[in-house]
Amino acid sequence: MQTEVLVIGAGVTGAGIARDLALRGISCIVAEQGDINSGASGGNHGLLHSGARYVASDREAAQECREEGEILKRLAPQCIEDCGGLFVAVKGDDEDYIAHFPDWCAKAGIAAHALSASQARALEPCLSPDVIAAYAVPDASIDPFKLALENLAHAKELAGARLLRRFRVQEFVIAQGRIARTRLVNTVSGEEIWVEAEQVVNATGAWAGRVAALAGADIPLLCSQGTLLVTHERIATRVINRLRKPGNGDILVPGGTVSILGTTSVTIDAPEKARPTVAEVDENLREAAPMIPSLRDIRYVRAYCGVRPLIRAGSEGGDGRSASRGFALFEHTDVGLSNFLTVSGGKLTTFRLMAERVGDVVARRLGNTNPCRTRQEPLPAVAACEWTEPGRGPKIWAMQHDAQDPLLCECEMISASAVQEIVDSCRDVFPDPGLQALGKRSRIGKGACQGAFCGVRVAAHLYDTGQMRSRDGLVKMREFFQERFKGQRPVLWNAQLVQAELAEALHCGLLGLELVDPKNPDKVLPS
Amino acid sequence: MTSSSFPHYDLAIIGTGLAGLAAAVCAVNRGLSVVQAGNTGAIAYTSGVFDVLGAIPPTEDGDIAVVDAPFAALPRLLAAYPGHPYAVVTPEGIRAAFHEVLDFLRGAGIVYHTGDQRNFAVIGPAGTIKHSWCVPETIMGGCTAFAAKAPCVIVGVERLKGFSAAQVVANLRGVWPQLRAAQVALPEHPGGEVYTEQAARMLEVPQLCRAFAEALRPLVDGVQYLGLPAILGVHRPGDVAADLSRQLGVTVFEIPTMPPGVPGIRLKEAFEDKLPEMGVALYCQQRMDGQLPPPGEPFRLHISGQPTEVDVLADHVLLATGRFLGGGLRGDLEGVVETVFGLPVVQPETRAQWHRADYLDPRGHEIHKAGICVDAQLRPVGPAGELIHPRLHVAGSLLANQDWIRMKCGAGVAIATAASAVEAVAKACAHGDGAT
Numbered sequence: 010m011q012t013e014v015l016v017i018g019a020g021v022t023g024a025g026i027a028r029d030l031a032l033r034g035i036s037c038i039v040a041e042q043g044d045i046n047s048g049a050s051g052g053n054h055g056l057l058h059s060g061a062r063y064v065a066s067d068r069e070a071a072q073e074c075r076e077e078g079e080i081l082k083r084l085a086p087q088c089i090e091d092c093g094g095l096f097v098a099v100k101g102d103d104e105d106y107i108a109h110f111p112d113w114c115a116k117a118g119i120a121a122h123a124l125s126a127s128q129a130r131a132l133e134p135c136l137s138p139d140v141i142a143a144y145a146v147p148d149a150s151i152d153p154f155k156l157a158l159e160n161l162a163h164a165k166e167l168a169g170a171r172l173l174r175r176f177r178v179q180e181f182v183i184a185q186g187r188i189a190r191t192r193l194v195n196t197v198s199g200e201e202i203w204v205e206a207e208q209v210v211n212a213t214g215a216w217a218g219r220v221a222a223l224a225g226a227d228i229p230l231l232c233s234q235g236t237l238l239v240t241h242e243r244i245a246t247r248v249i250n251r252l253r254k255p256g257n258g259d260i261l262v263p264g265g266t267v268s269i270l271g272t273t274s275v276t277i278d279a280p281e282k283a284r285p286t287v288a289e290v291d292e293n294l295r296e297a298a299p300m301i302p303s304l305r306d307i308r309y310v311r312a313y314c315g316v317r318p319l320i321r322a323g324s325e326g327g328d329g330r331s332a333s334r335g336f337a338l339f340e341h342t343d344v345g346l347s348n349f350l351t352v353s354g355g356k357l358t359t360f361r362l363m364a365e366r367v368g369d370v371v372a373r374r375l376g377n378t379n380p381c382r383t384r385q386e387p388l389p390a391v392a393a394c395e396w397t398e399p400g401r402g403p404k405i406w407a408m409q410h411d412a413q414d415p416l417l418c419e420c421e422m423i424s425a426s427a428v429q430e431i432v433d434s435c436r437d438v439f440p441d442p443g444l445q446a447l448g449k450r451s452r453i454g455k456g457a458c459q460g461a462f463c464g465v466r467v468a469a470h471l472y473d474t475g476q477m478r479s480r481d482g483l484v485k486m487r488e489f490f491q492e493r494f495k496g497q498r499p500v501l502w503n504a505q506l507v508q509a510e511l512a513e514a515l516h517c518g519l520l521g522l523e524l525v526d527p528k529n530p531d532k533v534l535p536s
Numbered sequence: 537m538t539s540s541s542f543p544h545y546d547l548a549i550i551g552t553g554l555a556g557l558a559a560a561v562c563a564v565n566r567g568l569s570v571v572q573a574g575n576t577g578a579i580a581y582t583s584g585v586f587d588v589l590g591a592i593p594p595t596e597d598g599d600i601a602v603v604d605a606p607f608a609a610l611p612r613l614l615a616a617y618p619g620h621p622y623a624v625v626t627p628e629g630i631r632a633a634f635h636e637v638l639d640f641l642r643g644a645g646i647v648y649h650t651g652d653q654r655n656f657a658v659i660g661p662a663g664t665i666k667h668s669w670c671v672p673e674t675i676m677g678g679c680t681a682f683a684a685k686a687p688c689v690i691v692g693v694e695r696l697k698g699f700s701a702a703q704v705v706a707n708l709r710g711v712w713p714q715l716r717a718a719q720v721a722l723p724e725h726p727g728g729e730v731y732t733e734q735a736a737r738m739l740e741v742p743q744l745c746r747a748f749a750e751a752l753r754p755l756v757d758g759v760q761y762l763g764l765p766a767i768l769g770v771h772r773p774g775d776v777a778a779d780l781s782r783q784l785g786v787t788v789f790e791i792p793t794m795p796p797g798v799p800g801i802r803l804k805e806a807f808e809d810k811l812p813e814m815g816v817a818l819y820c821q822q823r824m825d826g827q828l829p830p831p832g833e834p835f836r837l838h839i840s841g842q843p844t845e846v847d848v849l850a851d852h853v854l855l856a857t858g859r860f861l862g863g864g865l866r867g868d869l870e871g872v873v874e875t876v877f878g879l880p881v882v883q884p885e886t887r888a889q890w891h892r893a894d895y896l897d898p899r900g901h902e903i904h905k906a907g908i909c910v911d912a913q914l915r916p917v918g919p920a921g922e923l924i925h926p927r928l929h930v931a932g933s934l935l936a937n938q939d940w941i942r943m944k945c946g947a948g949v950a951i952a953t954a955a956s957a958v959e960a961v962a963k964a965c966a967h968g969d970g971a972t
């Protein structure tokens with residue numbers, strides 16, 4: 010297989026690079042070991058930073074966030090809910106930090122408006138009566154799934170960019186100071202393919218060190234896991250940040266019909282070991298409750314986590330949070346390579362800028378003189394991607410509900426025809442409409458039942474429409490429920506524990522899915 | 537009102553799941569006066585198939601042992617899980633308890649078959665096989681057809697979601713070549729989504745049942761059996777099945793569906809109709825609460841919710857409040873608590889140990905074995921084995937050291953422990969060990 014550019018990693022950075030290149034007339038193949046956004050881009054807070062969080066620690070990062078946030082609000086409004094944000098301090102928080110905050114914001118060019126405690130509580134009634142200071146800032150909430158899908162879709166439309174899902178880069182063959190060929194292995198089937206590319210871009214986030222090592226380059230990376238909790242209902246209109254030195258459990262971000270609380274910072278040794286834990290959930294609750302007391306009592310539907318790739322600047326090391334948040338570009342000329350480039354670190358908010366920088370280097374190396382256009386060119390909305398938007402299911406269903414069209418997902422109101430629409434619209438890009446893949450492209454499995462019921466119904470629908478045909482479908486159902494469970498496990502108390510018991514009564518008590526051998530699904534137990 | 541003017545019963549049963557309802561039947565049969573409260577919706581959630589023992593999960597690494605002969609496997613279960621509630625009942629006791637409950641159900645028009653020494657292989661809605669000892673007659677046809685691998689058609693109903701004939705067939709055809717799938721519309725359905733309970737009530741109307749038979753007729757060529765999702769009537773389901781079978785010349789059977797399914801609703805209605813007729817003071821969809829009384833005094837229990845609030849007295853209490861879903865246990869950030877009397881609950885030390893990392897871990901999750909420990913008479917005991925109260929008994933899934941979901945012993949534990957607890961109460965009453 011040949012291509013101008015091979016981009017490794019289909020997170021927002023890889024997707025953004027594909028689009029940046031396409032706008033310069035360069036085509037690429039994006040190789041992804043899992044699915045779109047299986048890394049940090051699928052496990053983050055969804056906060057489009059105004060920059061105010063970083064004003065004390067890193068003014069440059071704060072300014073970058075502000076500029077990028079403004080660009081994205083203008084060019085990709087369909088991915089953003091411009092809800093605004095608050096920074097609030099409660100009794101006992103560092104008075105010095107509070108006093109300096111407006112000045113720091115001014116220096117970074119971030120608009121911060123002082124509010125009285127009672128004004129803040131009128132805007133967000135969930136806030137504690139102990140609020141002592143509050144500022145309004147231009148934070149927003151962003152849908153990373155939609156963002157990545159639309160960047161890839163635009164790259165495909167413009168320059169025929171291709172996505173290879175479930176292909177992991179395993180090996181580089183290096184000859185004469187170049188990566189001559191790259192070996193990719195399908196993580197499901199084991200199929201092997203070789204790609205010859207003029208330029209190779211490593212956009213693998215927390216995996217960047219590992220992929221760079223395949224080319225003999227050394228990138229000192231620290232993996233820092235952060236865990237977030239999803240509430241059953243949205244509890245605030247705006248983003249709410251704790252007005253203090255960044256720490257655990259200090260941000261609540263709205264995500265459509267839900268709110269997301271986070272995060273933590275725990276150093277782990279490998280990105281695939283990331284799992285949200287009970288301890289981190291408890292930590293988030295403990296830290297957040299002084300600011301929003303109801304967070305201790307409300308219902309959470311799940312937890313999830315992502316891994317921050319923190320580039321260790323020099324020999325600092327230590328706690329992940331104090332390492333630099335900026336991103337890093339490695340041209341790898343020091344190891345004698347002329348067609349390899351690594352980008353890692355940074356933020357969702359700055360993904361466009363990261364892609365621009367990568368695009369500049371790649372274009373230069375290819376002798377392409379077209380400038381970056383992502384600062385001017387709006388991101389086209391793609392209808393098929395709209396199913397990731399929370400609350401969209403109910404809207405559509407209410408607008409055009411056809412009584413003959415059963416709702417397969419009752420929590421998020423996604424009907425049989427909607428499922429079919431998602432399957433059809435994704436088929437050319439994603440050949441295998443398994444349950445997992447559907448979950449990634451829609452709200453299926455993201456409501457209160459967390460897929461317990463709709464997973465069973467959607468599977469039945471996929472069998473009925475011939476998209477599942479064998480006992481392999483049972484293996485897919487197992488995988489879907491196992492995957493959803495990872496996020497539910499740490500939030501199973503009170504109502505969610507009840508829900509989980511019912512789910513297991515259904516999946517194991519009634520369907521006996523725990524008895525299906527995933528390695529030998531055709532075995533039907535003794536008759 | 538003084539407490540002496542409250543109605544006074546031999547036994548108060550808290551809970552109307554399978555355990556509570558089985559207990560009521562057994563108690564009436566033994567001449568006890570009974571007051572009972574609970575949400576009868578709980579029973580509508582069961583599949584309708586009654587398990588005794590279907591699997592023994594490994595305690596360490598290893599595979600799940602699927603159980604073919606449930607009674608013969610009991611010693612093996614108890615060796616691995618010594619505290620399992622089956623330790624306080626006997627195989628004969630389990631059988632006798634089942635027959636008592638099945639006789640009651642037969643009287644209400646619902647016929648069950650038991651497998652003697654063996655479990656039946658029951659066809660499940662996803663095309664997996666469930667191993668169960670006691671099966672409603674309407675579902676039995678599927679067990680027979682599967683055992684013989686006889687020519688059979690599974691028929692789905694249009695717009696009835698969550699049941700796919702194609703799925704059942706795709707997942708069983710490997711071992712059952714003469715199985716095929718089809719789909720029909722439900723005649724005279726008003727349109728929109730088809731719900732199982734609604735379909736079942738429609739099929740009780742003879743003309744609609746005949747029209748349905750006509751819709752099915754083109755599908756029975758060359759088959760001996762025809763399987764449908766469980767929609768063959770709510771009352772006297774055997775009659776609807778027999779009627780369809782006669783009209784079509786094949787054996788028509790049912791496959792259980794997602795909860796709450798029709799076989800569960802049949803049980804709910806049977807109990808709601810018959811228990812009051814038998815003299816049980818049944819308060820449906822109401823709560824019962826109280827405190828442990830001092831020696832010599834009856835339990836004073838408060839029944840709350842709609843439509844009436846009343847206080848009653850009872851010499852004995854059977855707590856059959858189920859687990860988290862039933863409401864007998866609550867798991868909050870600090871731990872698991874028993875919700876009526878605050879009884880001691882055996883449970884993992886921390887919340888981090890409630891669930892294993894893998895949802896489908898063959899060993900199951902520790903939280904499901906949390907619950908109440910009891911003595912040989914099903915009376916709750918504390919951590920040192922001390923009796924909590926001599927006239928309080930516990931039955932059903934609230935009991936500790938069993939995992940009915942993974943062991944497939946839900947109905948068995950519920951029915952056997954309920955019967956056994958009632959037996960203990962009946963003996964105590966006969967000895968005059970009441971409160972007054």
Ligand SMILES: Cc1cc2nc3c(=O)[nH]c(=O)nc-3n(C[C@H](O)[C@H](O)[C@H](O)COP(=O)(O)OP(=O)(O)OC[C@H]3O[C@@H](n4cnc5c(N)ncnc54)[C@H](O)[C@@H]3O)c2cc1C
Pocket residue numbers: 017018019020021022023040041042043044045046047048049050051052053054055056057058176177178179212213214215216220233234235236237272314315316317353354355356357358359
């Ligand atoms: C807990 C948390 C909260 C965050 N919150 C925010 C926030 O609110 N706002 C914000 O702006 N930023 C936030 N971030 C940062 C943001 O999520 C990341 O900066 C961004 O998603 C990084 O995207 P990426 O594409 O570079 O990396 P990733 O999304 O990690 O993508 C890397 C991809 O490479 C793939 N890959 C790895 N190895 C290989 C291989 N050998 N072959 C093929 N593919 C491979 C992976 O599967 C993965 O999909 C947060 C991060 C975390 C962890």
Ligand SMILES: Cc1cc2nc3c(=O)[nH]c(=O)nc-3n(C[C@H](O)[C@H](O)[C@H](O)COP(=O)(O)OP(=O)(O)OC[C@H]3O[C@@H](n4cnc5c(N)ncnc54)[C@H](O)[C@@H]3O)c2cc1C
Pocket residue numbers: 511514515518519550551552553554555556573574575576577578579581582583584585586587588795822823824825856857858859861862863864876931932933934940944945946947948949950
């Ligand atoms: C989806 C599902 C599928 C199942 N499938 C099978 C199967 O195939 N085979 C099988 O053998 N078993 C099955 N079961 C299990 C079985 O139905 C019973 O749930 C189990 O045996 C436990 O019964 P129980 O009566 O102890 O508790 P539950 O059924 O949980 O009943 C508890 C009762 O207590 C009541 N209650 C709680 N607190 C109070 C209070 N304070 N006052 C009054 N009432 C109170 C509740 O309202 C409820 O009525 C299934 C269960 C479910 C949920």
